[in-house]
Every structure is written in structure tokens, then in C-alpha cells.
Amino acid sequence: MIELLAQTGLNAIYGASYISLVAVGLVLIFGVMGVVNFAHGELFMAGAYVVVALYAERFVPFFIAVAAGLIFVGLLGLLMERSLFRPLRDNPLGGLVASIGFLMILQSLAVMGFGVRMEHIPPVTQEVIEFSDRVRLPVARLYVILAAVVMLSLLSYFLKRTRFGWALRASAQDPQAAALQGISVNATAKIAMFIGAGFAGLAGALSAPLVSVTPHMGHSIIVTAFIVIIVGGIGSLEGAVLASVIYAVVHTFVTTFYDGVLADITGLALMLLVLIVKPTGLFGTANRA
């Protein structure tokens, strides 16, 4: 039983890692730009397909492919900001609808470019860290965990200790006041979008060898991300990370000890519970709810 709990815990830590990268990206975009990016799951998918195109098909070293995934998807984010969200800045609902359209475009492009079959990606490494006979952590999953820790730490430092970070936080708190202080709304939006999209792309790129890569793989991750940001508090980065951990632990343990369908239901029930008890989420505030 101890080994089962430990292995399940390791599975949950991996789940929390990639979910937090996606969820934090989504929160950042919403926090700064006030728009719900429904195409965020497809940005995750796009990062995975960069790895397919470079690592699986062209034998580019994996970590270079991952870096390319982060940058490519970050640039996709900039494209979305410039072409979709900036023109619709005064119309959040319009931005949401536009993101749904972009979601379909990305899916269609993936189908056209790669087909709809699951991509078979060679393993990055087959090394496994063995804590015991039944408690094992594949090194490929460790990469995801380490990337999440490093990138989230860097983001935290960036937001708290750099001028660009302060500008982002100011824009998220009060865009008009920030503009009056000379902070460029467009510049902060671009930074937020690049980082937010880049995080989703990074999560997808790192996860590509570990999950089924298909053009529709973004669907389940966006649902998870929405649950997480609602539980954590819309607009709260700390809440997104904590909620990612809570969700991943609950989902993984329920899947392991009961079944995956019940785990999905439990996740939704958790979201409903938070909405009823604390509608702003664990770390959310009223003005961001």
C-alpha cells in the first residue's frame, strides 16, 4: 500500500506540473488582458506538434525541439494578441468567441499537416529512477516536473522583481491606471500573451512523448485548466498553481483507487463546491471574479 501511495503521488506530481504550466498561462492571459482564451488547449497541442515535426520526424535533439515549441507557440500567442484580442479589447465576449474560432483553425491545421491519427514519438529516454521495485519515476516525466518548477520560479521572479513584471501586474490590477502611469497596454498584453502561450506550448512539447498526440488533445487539457483556474481563483497565479496540485492529486488518486470516469466527476464536483462556497476561488478576489 505504501508503494502504491508513493507511485500515485509521483503520478500526481507529474500531472500537477504540466497542468500548472497550462493553467498559469491561462491565468496570466486573463489577468492582464481580461479575455478567456479558449484556444489555450490548442496552444498546448501546437507545442506537442512542434516536437512531432522536429524531434520525431527530423531528429532534432529533443530539448532544442522543446525550446522551439515554447518560442513557436509564444509567437502564436503574439499573433493571437495582435489579430484577435487587441481589436476586440473592449469586447471580452468577442475575444472569447474569436479564440474559439482560432481553436478550430489550429485543430484544422494540425489535421491538414499531420492527419488525425495518434503520432508515435520515440521515447526521449528510457531511463527510470527506481525508488523501489514498485515506485519508479521515468526520467522523461522528471523533465516535466523540473521544467514546471524552474519556469514557474522564473515567472514569479519576473513578476516580482523586474520592471516588466511590475508593469504586467499593474496592468492586471488596473489597466487604466497603468496606462496613466505610462505603461503600454499593448506591450504588457504582448508580454503576457507570449509568456502565457509559451507556457502552454512548453507543457505540450515536454508532454508529447508521454501522452497521445492528436489534433484533439487540447480538449481535455483546456477543461482541466478551466476547472483549475476556477478553483484557484480567476486571476490568481498562486491559486492556479495550488489548484493544479489539488486537482492533480484528487484526479490521480481517484483514478488509481476507483476509476477515471469518477475522477473526472470528482474534479467537476470540486469546482462546483468551490463555486458555491467561495465563488472567487481559493485565492481569487471579488474584483477579478
Add this chain to the structure above:
Amino acid sequence: MDWMAFRRSFSRRTFLRSSAVAAMGAALPKFSLAAGDTIKIGFLAPLTGPVAAWGAPGLDGCRIWAERVNAEGGIKLADGNYQVEFVAYDDEYDPAKARTGATKLIREDGVSFVMMLGGDTWPGAQPVAERTGMLFSTLLPSDLSPDTTTLIAPSEVHPIYVVTGVDWLAQNRPELSTAVMCAQDDSLGLPSVATYLAAFEAAGIEMQGEPLLFDPSTTDFAPIVTRLLSTNPDIVCLDTCYSDYVHPICEQLFQQGFKGQIISATADFYDQLIAKTSKEFMEGFIFQFPDFDDPALNADNINFPDANGFYDEYSKRHPGQWGAVSWEYAAIMDLWKAAAEKAGTVEPEAVLAAMQEDGKGRHAFGEAVWWGEELFGINNALVGDWPVVMIEDGKAVIKEFRSIPDWYDKHSDLLIKHMEAYGQMWSQRS
């Protein structure tokens, strides 16, 4: 002309009745062929989406089959020879699309026979089949019921064939005594779960817990595999998981250190599975679908013509794409062609009667019987022997052919029990 007499004889009621008859006649499919026509066969299966591995390769195989048949003069009916071609419709494993596709294939394309994967899509096509009387085939006998007499399952006998793998395993590896199982929660997975449970019980292999049913949208299988391995089973059964699930599950089994026996209905693209795990890990993996370059398919009892040559041609055109269904739809076409030539027509009722004459048929893997009344309510499944395949030194090898009817004669009560428990008997389906 006496206009008043005409009006008296041709009342409004007569007009409406005549119009209705004419309309019905126009709506019904036409089964007669004119000289020079090509016989069109409908291919209604998922060509895209997560289940495409059980549709698209079959169409590729059919096209090779059509070329071979046409090169030999085509299909010989009573009134001449006809070339054959396939008209495909991608139902994306969606019942609504299957209904649309069936209607289009029959009414617009004028097909003489429709082949389907079946499963979740059959309920969509079933009303069309019943309304038109068209002959349909499915790879899944679990679709059969007395409601649709023109649905046949003459090739794959999913999930019944899985009993042969378990039976062989129990006889050849008697030291394996415990098993766990997982499956996607859908109409492909559930009847297979029931059949594997019956097979394990018949073999005296203990199931360690209920089968683990997962949501088809699952992408991370680590928690599922952790759960499967928690009781330290001898055997992990992957049921009829889609190829998109078999691969990540096997990778997780490898990464979580499983060293026991794996059994699965399918192992599509097993060469990629070996690349992702290791040759040693995949050694002894048991499944049910051979590569057709296997020398065992040259035996006299095999009814698939030039199996090795077919495999070579397929592999040349579609390298690395050979899968479970690459040959199955073509095997159905062999049966249909023989029956149509025997009947001298493509008319569905006549073809079906010719196919089922004497209650026997020439299945790809040998002589077989039209079977299934107890399980499916109708004897429309062609059932005989089925191969047990094992991966040895990185290659799929047929270990033995085993008789499904023989297994059923001994253990039918177990199969019915488990089918009923999972609501998979024909009388339980809505």
C-alpha cells in the same frame, strides 16, 4: 378518348396511390445492373479519428483486392462480368454520420453491399439497412440481432475470438494464475470485457478486481497502469483498447517495471511499440491479428488467396501501416463475391442466401459455420478457427489456430453469464 370515363376511372385516390408506389420505387435501392456497369461496394467506416486504425487500413486492403479481382476479369454474374470499385464514406465512428453515409452510399452511389466497422456506428445505419433491405457487414458480431436479418459478421468475430488467446495462454503457460484488465468504456470495449472475463474464468485464471474502464478521452495512463499493477498480476489484459491506448498503456507498463504477460485483442504497429519499449519487453505479447506474411497462412485450409502476396503488396504501398483490419474487409469481399457469383446477381437477399447455403461458409481462416443464435439472436456470424499470435524476436508469429465453436460448446454458460452482466446480450440492447 372519353374524358369523363377517364376521370371516373382515375380518381384522386388512385392518383395518390400510384404516386406513392412510384415514389417508393424510386426510393428503394436498385439492385439490377445494366451492361457495362461497375459494381459499387460501400465502405462505411472511420477513416479519420481515434478509431481510424480499424477503418482506413481496411479500405487500402480493399483497393488492392479490387485491382486483383478486376485484373482477373471482375465479378462474374449471370449476365456478364463486372468490374468492382469501392465507394468510401468516413463515418468518423459517429452514428449520425454513419446514418448519413449509409443513405448516401445506397441512394446516391447505388452500392450493392455496404461494409462497416460497426460498434457505436451500427445503430445509426441500422434504420437505413432495415428500410432498404441492403446487405450490410460488420466486423463486430455484437451488433447482430434478429431485428436486422441483412446484417452479417463474416470476417472478424469480435469479441468472441479473444477466447482463443486466453485458452492458448492457459494451456501453454499454466503458471500464470492472476489477471487484471482495462478497457475504454464504449461499445467496442464492453462486449470484449465480458468475453475476456468468461475466457479467464474458463481457464481458471483469477481476475484481481473488476475490469478498469477508462474514459476514451484519457491521455495520461500512468494512474491507470499504477492501479493495474498494484495487485502484482501475472497477466495484464488490454481488452480491445484502440491502438491509441495500447501504445501509451504498454509504455507505462514498461516504465513502471511490469515484467509479466500482456494479452490484447490487437497490437497495431507493434514495431513502434517495440521501439518505444524494448524487444525483450514485448517478447511473448499475445494478440489475435497476424501479419499476412506468416507462412502458416499458406496452409490448404486457409481461404484467403495468396495471403503472403497480399501482405507484400500492401506493405509496398503502405509501409509500416499493416494493422488488424488490413485484410478483414477484403476477406469479406471474397465471401460476397463468391456468393454473388453463385447467385448470379448482386440482389442482397439472393447473395445472402447463397452465402449461407448449408449453414457453412469459407472463412479466411478455414471452414466455418453460420453461428450465433444463442448470443446474438440470429445465425449471421461466420465463426470457425482464429489464430493466436505472439510476438517473438520482434515479429508477430501465429502460434496456433483454435476453434471458437469448440470453446463455446464447453463454456457457453460462462460467456452468456458475463455478457448478461454487462448488458451485452442482443436482448438487452435497446
